[in-house]
Amino acid sequence: MLAPYRTTFNGKLDRLSSLIDRLRVDVSFAAVDDTGVGDSNFRIYSDQDRALRLVFYPGNENGSADLATIAAEPNEKTLVAARISVSGIGKQLINALPRCISVPLAQEPFLTAVADPLIEEAAHPRCGGQAAFQRLCEVVVIRLLRRAMEEGTADAGLLNGLAHPRIAAALVAIHEAPGEAWTLERLADTAGMSRTQFAVTFRDVVGVTPIGYLASWRLEIARSELEAGQQVKSVATLCGFSSPAAFSRAFSKRFGAPPKQARIEPRWLET
Incomplete structure (x- = not known):
């Protein structure tokens, strides 16, 4: 029997946790060069009035971001500089964010509540500082995702679907129970929509x-x-395939390597 979907503390559908569980966030302090940017894609700035601004450039997680979008303003100084790298299945969420996010923190008390201890950890390194900084950056990423979903600032795609009052129910069902025998009719019923209305709306919203x-x-x-070392047969069952052979065919077509090879040598997988 399908387990009930997770809810938030107020009883509403939790649209993000099943994805965030599979999101891996790696954080490192970044050097700052003469441009004030260096190899970071995450910044917190302060101006002469001590007003804070958070900038995140998810479009470039492995190197220098576009200087025009992330560089400090003439009256700003850098308080935090880091490189945030996101991997895992939940990376689809990051890909759905705007190319560059710039947030005056005076307008965002929930982000300010995380930014303040981040600034403290960067300014006054102590034992356990790297671990604390890592976890605080993870919270920032989650809150930026929540903000984009709630405000509708994401590009067309997954976050748009999670923001939709009906499509979100079907998406969460897929995320939490991938092995269920889902059909278009069952998903439409989960969303509380007719089959045709659901199919058209889902494609329009999610893409x-x-x-x-x-x-x-x-x-x-x-x-x-498979990358975690699970057996091919158990993975096939978990993901709802009718047989290991059907799973192998679909997997090879998608990634260019059979599951057994991918399990032993994940580098063979195509991105």
């Missing part, structure tokens, strides 16, 4: 068909489980 999204999600789950 792919419901069954196409389901297939992609199952294979991404499979890749993650």
Whole structure:
């Protein structure tokens, strides 16, 4: 029997946790060069009035961001500089964010509550500082995702779907129970919509068909489980494939390597 979906403390559907569980966030302090940017893609600035501004450039996690979008203003100084790298299945969430996020923290008390201890950890390194900094950056990423979903600032795609009052229920169902025997009719029923209305709305909002999204999600789950060392047969069952052979065919078509090879040598997988 399908387990009930997670809810928030106020009883509403939790749209993010099943994805965040599979999101890996790696954080490192970044050097600052003469441009004031260096190799960071995450910054917190302060101006002469001590007003704070948070900047995150998820579009470039492995190197220098576009200087025009992340550099400090003439009256600002850098308080925090870091490089945030996101991997795992939940990376789809990051890809759905705007290319560059710049937030005056005076307007965002929930982000300020995390920014203040980040500034403290950067300014006064102590034992356990790297671990604390890592976890605080993870919270920042989660809160930026929540902000984008609630304000509708994400590009078309997954976050838009999670922001939709009906499509979100179907997406959470897929995320939390990939092995269920989902059909278009069952997903439409979960969303409380007719089959046709659901199919059209899902494609318009998310950018792919419901069954196409389901297939992609199952294979991404499979890749993650194989990389963790799980057996091919158990992964096939977990992800809802009718047999290991059917799983192997779908996996090879998607990633260019059979599951057994991918389990032993994940570097063979295509991105």
